[in-house]
Amino acid sequence: MGDRRDAHAGAAGGAPAADRPEGLRNVVLVGHSGAGKTTLAEALALAGGAMNRCGRVEEGTTVSDFDEIEHRQQRSVQLSLIPVEWGNIKINLLDTPGYADFVGELRAGLRAADAALFVVSAADGVDGATRMVWEECAAVGMPRAVVVTHLENARADFDEMTAICQRVFGGDDPDAVLPLYLPLYGEEAPDGHTPVAGLIGLLSQRVYDYSSGERVERDPDPEHLPLIEEARNRLIEGIIAESEDETLMDRYLGGAEIDQKTLIEDLERAVARGTFHPVLAAAPPPEGARHGLGTLELLELITGGFPTPAEREAPAVTTPQGAPRPPLECDPDGPLAAEVVKTSSDPYVGRISLVRVFSGMLRPDETVHVSGHGLEDRGHEDHDVDERVGALSSPFGKTQRPVPRAIAGDLVCVAKLTRAETGDTLSAKDDPLLMEPWIMPDPLLPVAIEAHSKADEDKLSQGLARLVAEDPTMCLEQNQDTHQVVLWCLGEAHVDVALERLRGRYGVQVDAVPYRVSLRETFGDKAAGRGRHVKQSGGHGQFAICEIEVEPLPVGSGIEFVDKVVGGAVPRQFIPSVEKGVRAQAAKGVAAGYPVVDIRVTLLDGKAHSVDSSDAAFQTAGALALREAAKDSRIHLLEPVAEVQVLVSDEYVGPVMSDLAGRRGRVLGTEPAGPGRTLVRAEVPEIEIGRYAIDLRSISHGTGRFSRSYARHEPMPPQLAAKLREEQEETR
Structure with a gap:
């Protein structure tokens, strides 16, 4: 790391390629919105030679944010792949959105990567959502490192930020999170701020000065030595504690000098195992410069310390029918097994799939088998089809650079996979496989939409189908009770992006309308009704009279129809007609x-005419009888109640329970759910939790999650029911 030289040969002019999995590194950038992930990715691409033919980063675009929405919103909203070559190693950088609404893109990046760079701002600290992602990575043993950005901010303090990372990320072992370099501060600026001009390597005991825009290596100044010694000793002890050589600690405690080569090798092994997490600093390069602060050190860590795809376990596979298959190995000569981790659409190229190859080799123009789990509740069908692979390419901003193949461990963009969606498996057509799916967050924020015009209505169905195919965290619902088209999203920003893509990408203008929950009505007490449908206007008339009794039933009983007619007052052939009319009116x-719902309707009596009675007449009479009975009964509005489970940090349990009570919720209990986490179970009316996905994020500072499931319908409080009826009358 600190002892390595810049052995990079420029990669300008073509897409980086790899011949073996050992020459690949797949790294996901994780951090809160505004931490500087995209800026860091661009700085690494610039340092790695990702240039256009003019020797500059392409004017008017960035290497990662190429979506028009991202340009307008000034933030990442989707997963982006940035290939960089460094020292004959291809690094696939996966830049993820930091905003919570796009956590589905983050999870796709985690699935495709073998290691993670956690980007934290020295000015803003570590938020709860980033801490939760760190814990998820720890649970699966993913190697991680920390990059501190925004050191140019007047409030930035590298030492304080490192201490925070040790406390938040280190947990019981803070010495597993230690800096490899210390910042070298330059001359004080007129505003009193002292900029960071370089880095001091703790293992190499060398200074790397970036003040000229290039890295210049030199010996440290005498005043740096005490600072280096203290931090270096702690770093060495941390590395030795993770070493597989059990004699190393004894030698070190006995006063032996551990050579730098041994320390670096042990450090790299500990990083690759995910047991040691180095902290580094980084900043973008000055105008016109190629190297930003810490970019070369980061590239050295990635290529030397992060694991190759062959060192990481691939997802489990089965046949499409569910029969187990042997574990995959990252072998280009093995069976083809790849996964679509992201789906997007290009107005000129069509559908583009970002694919991670776990085994075998993917080539253009070959036929593969597409297997998909399907998410029927989100509008995704199962896939089990053969499809021809289009052109393979490696992205750079808006440019797609063609590549001849993608080997095991690599990521590539595939054109024209018209049936494959995010999460689908690509395999050999004569040996189909299906990969174990990764966890997708549930969309819990509903937005009801309507086509803006008749022309938009004609294109709405196709536009929504394409939109949902791109984003498996989105659910499309055609609500049969409210007759609304509902998009279920992860948050307001997710909604905004979805509607903007409908307008800009698919030419469908839609209007958001108030979302309605599926209410019900029921009778509060027993009532009687008489339906009389008698018309005589010349020719064939209509005659039907029926008398019914209605009584309420327990919740969940539905509608019962009972025939108690005696003496043939209502002919037998017309009794089903009365029932049909009653049920139609009930709907x-x-x-x-x-x-x-939940009523028993009893047919007691009636009258018929030998000529004018008919099926239609008795259907009408049955409907009239039910409406007549409703006039003499208290009609209750029933609202759906959801069973809600909220997973939240212990410090937010009180605010969460208070908020649920304010939503007319009934807390059923709490239980521990891991270190520092509590699961709160409650029943809450669905009408009160339409925006709970947004509100919970605010209450819990981004650390809370919840799930919901339908429990039952129960009576709405009379005052709320009356208010709802008044609002409906005003709308009419």
Whole structure:
């Protein structure tokens, strides 16, 4: 690391390529919005020679944010791949959005990567969501390192930020999170701020001065030596503690000098195992310069310390029918097994799939088998089809550079996979496989939409299908009760991006309308009704009279119809007609226009005419009888109640329970859910949790998650029911 030289040969002019998995590194950038992930990715690409033919980063674009929405919103909203070559090693940088609404893109990046760089701002610290992702990575043993950015900020303090990272990320072992370099401060600026001009390597005991825009190596100044010694000793002890050589600690404690080569090799092994997490600093290069602060050191860490794809375990595979298969190995000569980790659309090229190859080799123009789990509740069908692979390419901003193949361990963009969606498996057509799916967050924020015009209505269905195919964290619902088209999203920003893509990418203008929950009506007490449908206007008339009794039933009973007619007052052939009319009216509602449930309707009596009675007449009479009975009964509005489970940090349990109580919720209990976490179980009316996905994020500072499931319908409080009816009358 500190002892390595810049052995890089420029990669300008073509896409980086790798012949063996050992020459690949797949690294995901993780951090909160605004931490500087995209800026860091661009700085690494610049240092790695990702240039256009003019020797500059392409004017008017960045190497990662190429979506028009990202340009307008000034933030990442999707996963981006930035290939960089360094020292004959291809690094696939996966830049993820930091905003919580796009956590699905983050999870796709984690699936495709073998190691993670956690980018934290020295000015803003570590947020709760970043801490949770760190814990998820720790649970699966993913190697991690920390990069501190924004050191140019007047409030930045590298030492304080390192201490925070040790406390938050280190947990019981803070010495597993230690800096490899210390910042070298330059001359004090007129505003009193002292900029960071370089880095001091703790293992190499050398200074790397970036003040000229290039890295210049030299010996440290005498005043640096005490600072280096203290931090270096702690770093060496941390490395030795993770060493597989059990004699190393004894030698070190006995006063032996551990050579730098041994320390670096042990450090790299500990980083690759995910047991040691170095802290580094980075900053973008000055105008016109090629190297930003810490970029070369980061590239050295990635290529030397992060694992190759062959060192990481691949996801489990089965046949599409579920039969187990042997574990995959990252072997270009093995069976083809690849996964679509992201799907996007280009107005000129069409659908583009970002694919991670776990085994075998993917080539253009070959036929592969597409297997998909399907997410029927989110509008995704199962896939089990053969499809021809289009051109393979490696992205750089808006440019796609063609590549001849993608070997095991690599990532590549594939054109024209029209049936494959995010999460689908690509395999040989004569040996189909299906990979174990990764966890997708549930979309819990509903937005009801309507086509803006008749022309938009004609394109809406196709546009929504394409939108949902790109984003498996989105759910499309055609609500049969409210007759609304509902998009379920992860948050407001997710909604904004979805609607903007509908407009800009698919030419569909939609309007967001108030979301309605599926209410019900029921009778509060026993009532009687008489339906009389008698018309005589010349020719064939209509005649039907029926008398019914309605009584409420327990929740969940549905509608029962009982025939107690005696003496043939209603002919047998027309009794089903009365029932049909009653059920049709119940579906339309009798008070506020919501379906009637949980009642028993008893047909007691009626009259018929030998000529004018008919099926249609008795259907009408049955409907009239139910409406008449409703006038003499208290009609209750029933609202759906959801069972809600909230997983939250212990310090936010009180605010969460108070908030649930304010939503007319009933807390059923709490239970521990791991270190520092509590699961709160409650029942809450669904009408009160339409925006809970947003509100919980605010209450818990981004650390809370919840799930919901339908429990039952129960009576709405009379005052709320009355208010709802008034609002409906005003709308009409």
